[in-house]
Amino acid sequence: MAVTAMAESARPVRFLNICLGAALVIAALVVDGNWLQKGADILAGLVLIAASVTLGPIRHSYGSWSRLLV
Numbered sequence: 001m002a003v004t005a006m007a008e009s010a011r012p013v014r015f016l017n018i019c020l021g022a023a024l025v026i027a028a029l030v031v032d033g034n035w036l037q038k039g040a041d042i043l044a045g046l047v048l049i050a051a052s053v054t055l056g057p058i059r060h061s062y063g064s065w066s067r068l069l070v
Helices: 008-030 035-053 063-068
Strands: none
Touching: 008 035
16 A cells, blocks of 8 residues: 555555554554564654655646545
C-alpha cells in the first residue's frame, strides 16, 4: 500500500498509511517488549506517518478525477 500511495492518481491512499503508522506507535506502547523493540516500532510508525504527510505538486491532469486528488 505504501508504494501505491506514491502514485499521483492514488494520493488519498496515504491517509491509510497514516492510520497504519499510528497503529504501529500504539501497538508499541501496548504490547510488552524490550526498549529496543518498542523504539524500533515507534520509529517505524513515525517515519511512515512523516513519509505519508509530505507531498509534492500534482504534475499531470486526470480528467474529472483530478478534483479528488488531495
